[in-house]
Amino acid sequence: MFRVIRKLPAVLVTLLFAATVLAENVSLLNVSYDVARDFYKDYNPLFQKHWKAVSGESIELKQSHAGSSKQVRAVADGLEADVVTMNQASDVDFLAEKGLVAKDYAKKFPTNASPYTSTMVFIVRKGNPKGLRDWSDVVKPGIQVILPHPKNTGNGRYTYLAAWGYALRQTGGNDRTAQDFVARLLKNAPLFAAGGRDATTTFMQRKIGDVLISFESEAELIAREFGKGEFEVVYPSLSILTEFPVAIVDRVVDKKGTRRQAQAYLDYLWSAAGQENAAQNYLRPRDPDLLRKYAAQFPAIKTFTVDEVFGGWAKASSAHFRDGASFDQIYQQK
Amino acid sequence: MPRPASGRRLLPGFGLSLGCTLVYLSLLILLPLAGLAFKASELSLAQWWAIATSERALASYRVTFGASLLAAMINAFFGLIVAWILVRYPFPGKRVVDSLVDLPFALPTAVAGITLATLYAGNGWIGRHLEPLGVKVAFTPLGIVVALTFIGLPFVVRTLQPVIEDIEPEIEEAAAMLGASRWQTFTRVLLPALFPALLTGFTLAFSRSIGEYGSVIFIAGNLPLISEITPLLIIAKLEQYDVVGATALAVVMLIISFVMLLAVNALQWWAASRLHRRSGSADERR
Numbered sequence: 001m002f003r004v005i006r007k008l009p010a011v012l013v014t015l016l017f018a019a020t021v022l023a024e025n026v027s028l029l030n031v032s033y034d035v036a037r038d039f040y041k042d043y044n045p046l047f048q049k050h051w052k053a054v055s056g057e058s059i060e061l062k063q064s065h066a067g068s069s070k071q072v073r074a075v076a077d078g079l080e081a082d083v084v085t086m087n088q089a090s091d092v093d094f095l096a097e098k099g100l101v102a103k104d105y106a107k108k109f110p111t112n113a114s115p116y117t118s119t120m121v122f123i124v125r126k127g128n129p130k131g132l133r134d135w136s137d138v139v140k141p142g143i144q145v146i147l148p149h150p151k152n153t154g155n156g157r158y159t160y161l162a163a164w165g166y167a168l169r170q171t172g173g174n175d176r177t178a179q180d181f182v183a184r185l186l187k188n189a190p191l192f193a194a195g196g197r198d199a200t201t202t203f204m205q206r207k208i209g210d211v212l213i214s215f216e217s218e219a220e221l222i223a224r225e226f227g228k229g230e231f232e233v234v235y236p237s238l239s240i241l242t243e244f245p246v247a248i249v250d251r252v253v254d255k256k257g258t259r260r261q262a263q264a265y266l267d268y269l270w271s272a273a274g275q276e277n278a279a280q281n282y283l284r285p286r287d288p289d290l291l292r293k294y295a296a297q298f299p300a301i302k303t304f305t306v307d308e309v310f311g312g313w314a315k316a317s318s319a320h321f322r323d324g325a326s327f328d329q330i331y332q333q334k
Numbered sequence: 335m336p337r338p339a340s341g342r343r344l345l346p347g348f349g350l351s352l353g354c355t356l357v358y359l360s361l362l363i364l365l366p367l368a369g370l371a372f373k374a375s376e377l378s379l380a381q382w383w384a385i386a387t388s389e390r391a392l393a394s395y396r397v398t399f400g401a402s403l404l405a406a407m408i409n410a411f412f413g414l415i416v417a418w419i420l421v422r423y424p425f426p427g428k429r430v431v432d433s434l435v436d437l438p439f440a441l442p443t444a445v446a447g448i449t450l451a452t453l454y455a456g457n458g459w460i461g462r463h464l465e466p467l468g469v470k471v472a473f474t475p476l477g478i479v480v481a482l483t484f485i486g487l488p489f490v491v492r493t494l495q496p497v498i499e500d501i502e503p504e505i506e507e508a509a510a511m512l513g514a515s516r517w518q519t520f521t522r523v524l525l526p527a528l529f530p531a532l533l534t535g536f537t538l539a540f541s542r543s544i545g546e547y548g549s550v551i552f553i554a555g556n557l558p559l560i561s562e563i564t565p566l567l568i569i570a571k572l573e574q575y576d577v578v579g580a581t582a583l584a585v586v587m588l589i590i591s592f593v594m595l596l597a598v599n600a601l602q603w604w605a606a607s608r609l610h611r612r613s614g615s616a617d618e619r620r
Contacts, residue, residue, distance in 0.1 A: 151570045190555070
């Protein structure tokens with residue numbers, strides 16, 4: 001006993017030293033979806049500078065990117081993510097269900113916890129030879145539509161729901177007519193690509209299809225890769241607003257003691273610098289003034305959210321993508 | 335061989351190595367499979383049956399097993415030729431060709447899939463010449479066969495090579511001197527000796543193909559009921575966080591694969607024993 005007490009100062013010094021070392025090496029792991037890599041590569045240095053200025057603390061930021069539902073499963077299985085930044089609410093919902101994320105995560109941050117948005121647009125061949133202006137043109141017989149698998153990819157799911165919502169909003173639109181409409185769209189697909197980027201390659205490089213349906217932000221990446229003159233972007237009369245929810249993983253930050261940093265990291269996404277970074281990565285900022293500033297890049301388009309038309313992702317999933325739901329039904333009618 | 339009185343084997347190390355084998359196999363194979371079975375047991379038998387026999391699932395079994403079988407048969411035929419050439423004839427660049435065979439092992443499957451899709455697409459180097467003939471490969475079930483043939487080739491070649499090396503050219507000479515035609519030498523002398531190895535290679539290529547996902551999805555087109563493979567349906571279920579449903583399909587694949595492998599092994603055992611019997615009776619006659 002005595003011996004321990006005599007050693008106490010030494011122990012305390014060691015502990016203190018260890019604590020300072022730990023404090024200096026605060027690190028956050030951001031587990032994210034596939035194509036957010038560029039966005040966060042630009043965003044992380046911005047936040048590091050900001051955090052150093054306000055707290056004096058240098059912070060290490062680690063990123064992990066892969067298909068969003070794979071990422072979420074990894075977090076649920078114990079990958080120690082301080083924050084998750086996803087491209088579909090159903091992925092964060094899954095973590096909320098498992099108790100890793102607050103049930104009301106969407107209310108913990110402004111604008112539905114989604115710092116930026118995007119929408120589904122048409123990418124057509126140069127000069128728009130088939131004259132595709134709206135969803136009703138795309139479902140016409142003989143038009144070839146390229147999209148990623150509507151059941152297996154977030155990108156494909158958004159396209160599916162966008163077409164469904166468009167059909168619902170037409171005069172006399174109901175679930176019956178919407179399903180027929182979407183069935184016509186899917187019938188025009190000569191293939192379902194493995195993912196968003198695979199769909200782009202199929203359309204741009206292999207020259208298959210008359211129209212590619214993808215995120216507005218993807219169009220800019222296509223321009224960088226294949227040149228601006230190769231294609232045109234067509235904005236339909238109505239599309240879906242795609243939201244990218246972020247959340248703090250409570251279980252991890254409480255264990256690691258990084259809640260303060262994680263909160264600041266996500267808060268800063270809504271700051272002027274964070275919003276500007278979104279716009280520069282061709283994601284629509286939430287800040288209306290900034291959206292106006294970048295109006296040339298983001299033409300006005302009428303959109304609806306998954307919440308408005310489908311009552312949230314949980315309902316949309318069970319009505320459309322679960323086994324035996326609307327997608328499966330389309331293929332069983334044949 | 336008379337055993338020592340103590341009942342111990344003459345060769346040392348049996349207990350230790352058997353123990354290692356069992357632990358290793360349990361950790362690597364049995365434990366994950368047990369986990370799979372455990373997860374699938376959350377379903378009642380009726381639920382499991384409903385998932386396993388849904389229209390899309392049935393269509394995907396046809397695509398997966400049909401394409402795998404076809405690809406393995408193509409590989410068995412051409413793999414035999416490749417292996418034969420590589421062992422029997424010296425030619426310039428043989429080393430390079432030999433190492434090319436292993437490439438499908440090493441190449442990430444997604445890379446293979448994307449490359450093949452680009453080659454066989456309507457504007458690709460190969461697809462450009464096939465499409466005017468009305469043959470579409472990329473984004474059809476035929477594309478799946480192409481991808482599976484690609485990844486399966488080394489299995490056939492690498493299993494056959496050592497066996498061909500073991501067949502001495504003198505055997506062929508002897509057959510020729512005893513009056514066998516070239517075709518007879520091949521079918522009556524060489525093929526029976528090669529058959530067990532050929533079957534093994536075929537089985538390996540076939541089983542590898544059944545589980546293949548990475549290369550296939552990029553060239554398949556993935557249309558429900560037409561070109562969806564079962565692993566894609568499993569991923570589809572995981573995407574909806576339906577882990578139990580995914581394991582249901584996994585169990586079906588496991589059962590079918592296991593039964594098929596068992597059948598092929600039985601066939602192989604039968605072929606091997608027939609071969610032995612034949613050479614045995616030949617010895618007696620001598």
